[in-house]
Amino acid sequence: MSDGENAIIVVGGGWAGLACAVQLTARGHAVTLLESARQLGGRARRVAFDDQGVDNGQHVMLGAYHQTLALLKQLNIPLEKTLQREMLDLYLLRAHDHHFQFRMPHLFSPLNLLFGLLGSKGFSIRDRWSAFLLGLRLFGNAISTEEDISVAQLLSRYNQTDNVIRALWEPICLASLNTPIEEASSDVFIRVLHDSFCRSHRDADMIIPRVDLGRLLPDPAFDYIEQHGGFVHLSQRVTELLIEKRHVRGIKCDDNRYDAAQVVLAIPPHACQPLLKPHSALHDIAYNMSGYDYHPICTIYLQYPPSVQTDRPIQGLLGTTSQWIVDRRVTGQPGLIAAVISGPGPHMQLENDELGALVQDELQQLFPHWPAANAVQVIREKRATFNCRVGIETLRPTNRTPVQGLWLAGDYTNTGYPATIESAVISGQRAADKIHQEVTKA
Ligand SMILES: Cc1cc2nc3c(=O)[nH]c(=O)nc-3n(C[C@H](O)[C@H](O)[C@H](O)COP(=O)(O)OP(=O)(O)OC[C@H]3O[C@@H](n4cnc5c(N)ncnc54)[C@H](O)[C@@H]3O)c2cc1C
Numbered sequence: 001m002s003d004g005e006n007a008i009i010v011v012g013g014g015w016a017g018l019a020c021a022v023q024l025t026a027r028g029h030a031v032t033l034l035e036s037a038r039q040l041g042g043r044a045r046r047v048a049f050d051d052q053g054v055d056n057g058q059h060v061m062l063g064a065y066h067q068t069l070a071l072l073k074q075l076n077i078p079l080e081k082t083l084q085r086e087m088l089d090l091y092l093l094r095a096h097d098h099h100f101q102f103r104m105p106h107l108f109s110p111l112n113l114l115f116g117l118l119g120s121k122g123f124s125i126r127d128r129w130s131a132f133l134l135g136l137r138l139f140g141n142a143i144s145t146e147e148d149i150s151v152a153q154l155l156s157r158y159n160q161t162d163n164v165i166r167a168l169w170e171p172i173c174l175a176s177l178n179t180p181i182e183e184a185s186s187d188v189f190i191r192v193l194h195d196s197f198c199r200s201h202r203d204a205d206m207i208i209p210r211v212d213l214g215r216l217l218p219d220p221a222f223d224y225i226e227q228h229g230g231f232v233h234l235s236q237r238v239t240e241l242l243i244e245k246r247h248v249r250g251i252k253c254d255d256n257r258y259d260a261a262q263v264v265l266a267i268p269p270h271a272c273q274p275l276l277k278p279h280s281a282l283h284d285i286a287y288n289m290s291g292y293d294y295h296p297i298c299t300i301y302l303q304y305p306p307s308v309q310t311d312r313p314i315q316g317l318l319g320t321t322s323q324w325i326v327d328r329r330v331t332g333q334p335g336l337i338a339a340v341i342s343g344p345g346p347h348m349q350l351e352n353d354e355l356g357a358l359v360q361d362e363l364q365q366l367f368p369h370w371p372a373a374n375a376v377q378v379i380r381e382k383r384a385t386f387n388c389r390v391g392i393e394t395l396r397p398t399n400r401t402p403v404q405g406l407w408l409a410g411d412y413t414n415t416g417y418p419a420t421i422e423s424a425v426i427s428g429q430r431a432a433d434k435i436h437q438e439v440t441k442a
Contacts, residue, residue, distance in 0.1 A: 007260040008435065009034060009251060011238045014042025015421045016409040017266030018221040019071055019428030021230065026074065027436045031230040032260075034253060036237035039214070040222060043384060044421055046214030049301050049377045053212040057299045057381055058326045058338040060175075060314065063205035064196045065422040067429060075220045082211050084313065084330050088204040092167050092316035095365055098122050100167040100318075104197065104204040110139040112201055127163045134158045139198045143190050148390050151177075154186040171316050174323060174342045177388040177418040178295050185390050191416050208313055208330050238267075241275050241406070248405035262435050266409040266428060270294075270383065281402045288395045292412065296348060297384035298341040300359045302373040306334035320362040321347050321355075337373075339363065352378040385419030386412050399431040407431045 010021045013035030021031045039045060046053050061068060063085070072079060088104035100122035105115050113135035117128040137143045137158070145154065151173050155165050170181050176192050177184045196204050209216050222232050240252035241263070250259040265272050269289035276282040276289070300322065310327040317323055322339035329336075339359050341347055347355055356376040364370065386392070396414040399407050409431040410424060417423040 006439075007032065007250075007258070008262040008264075008439075009258055009260040010264045010266055010409075011251065012042065012266035012271075012410070013037070013040035013218070013232065013234075014266060014410070014424060015044055015068075015217060016411065016424035016428035016431075017042075017264070018217055019067075019425040020264050020266055020409050020432045021225050021232075021428075022071065022075065022221050023429045023432035024435060025225050025228045025230050027432070029436070029439070030228075031225060032258065033225060033230065033232045034236040034238055034251075034258070035232070035234050038234050040218035040232070040234070041214055043381060044213045045218065046212040047379065050303065050375055052333060052336075053214065054301055054328070054333075054336070054338070054377075055209075055213045055299075056379055057297050057384065058324075058340050059209060059213060059421065060326075061207040061209075061421065062196055062203065063207065064199070064203035065207070065420075065425075068422050068425045069207075071425055071429070072217065075217075075224055077216070077220055082209065082216055084208045084210050085205050086208075086313070088206050089312060089314075090168070090171065090316060091312055091314075092122075092171060092318050093366060094318040095320065095362075100163075102168055106201050108201050109198040110136055112204070113139070113197060122167060123163055124161075127161045130159055130161050131164045131168060134160060135197070138190065138193055141194070145186060148185050148187045148393065150390050151181040151184040151186050151189045154189070155181065167318065171318075171323065176420070178297060178342050178385040179388040179418075180343055183387065183389045185388055185392050187393055188388050188416070188418055192418065206314065208326070210331055212331065238265075238275065241265075241279065243279050243281070243403055243406070246281055246403050248403055260405075262405045262407070262439065264407045264409050264428075264431050264435070266431075268383070268410055269386070269412055272408065272410075279403070282406075285397050285401060285408075288397065291395045293387045293389075294383035295343050295385055295387050296380060296382045297343075298347065298355065298381075299379045300339040300341070300356055301328075301375075301377045301379070302337045302339065302356075302360060302363070303375040304335040304337060304373050305371060308335050308337070308370050310337070317362075317366065320359075320366070321345075322359050322362065325363070337363070348380075352380075388418045399427065399434055407435060 010033045090102045092100040102120045236253045242249040269292045273289040276286040324340040326338040409428045411419040413427045415423040
């Protein structure tokens, strides 16, 4: 460990902590990263299913994830091999009914939306017209509400038809904010739509990892940090912050003391709060953190014979418990289907075997020619994301704290985005840039 006067510690090896540690390393600082789990990655990590590697939850990125893509490039990760990038194609299947399809062509905004809606399927002319008018306002930055309201209120204010709500805006909202439209913050939703659909014409692209999440960032980031003079310590839970006269002095992991002049807490609010609470200078931030609540995401992996496949890598489902299925052929795992359930719901009351059976039954009805699955694994992440509810923006902290040398990073800080890996990466890199400025000006 480097000498305490200049040492920099990053607490938490999720994507925010890794992005922060890599950025500091790239700027010439030796960093020590402490992670409580036995592996890196946090909420975006590799897990085992039978004898293969899967993810704790199927992750999808967008072309608008500029910072994440830049980070992967910085680590010399070959993006063509590790990521499958496709034009946004929302295909939603409803049992015993017609399907909906909306594709976002590679055209400049608002032509992408216009042609996307013209070519869409399952929507009436009135549906398309209502969505297009909302899209035009979005493009012209002309959607304003005096105060944050729910996405459902916003959609009703802009006269969106029922079909467009149920088969376009609601699935997009749930997938990106992991929060039902009745609670979701319209401020955050508008920003997500604007930044994905109204800037560069490829920002709306869907990007699916072709490797497990561990191979995508945590493994190469670990190598990079250690090869450039830093240290990564696993199974190290930080239990105490050492602060004197509003200056950070280090941290404690159980009985081990690590001295440091800069400490980044790249851990979620529920883990951060107990560390901040004992220090009066941090009471306000700790208090705001108690205002966060969380929504789950469940992923049900179903292993079918390798011949089972879907027509496209991702497809949406309407009227079923799971909202999306991903054909893991994309990760070289033929026959493996990941069914995703975002947000809260009655499914959280079911036991894992009941939930697995329910999802399997529902898929059987939609795809009657599929044989039974050979193996099923349910992974529940109860605190997958913060609840991106109305008013959430007022709680989100900056990276800087009132204690000199103590920084916050994570998807929940004030990036303006929902809990996503892009938000985590932006936050981690911002914290690193601020530390670099502070340390080099001293
Ligand atoms: C199932 C699921 C599906 C998702 N799908 C998507 C998606 O499709 N697209 C997308 O962009 N995002 C998705 N997300 C969200 C995304 O994964 C998160 O926003 C992102 O990973 C958060 O990163 P983070 O570094 O801010 O926090 P975390 O990943 O929570 O990292 C914090 C780390 O700190 C460690 N830690 C906690 N306390 C301590 C302590 N006291 N001492 C030391 N270490 C500690 C934790 O073990 C953890 O590794 C999904 C999340 C889940 C769970």
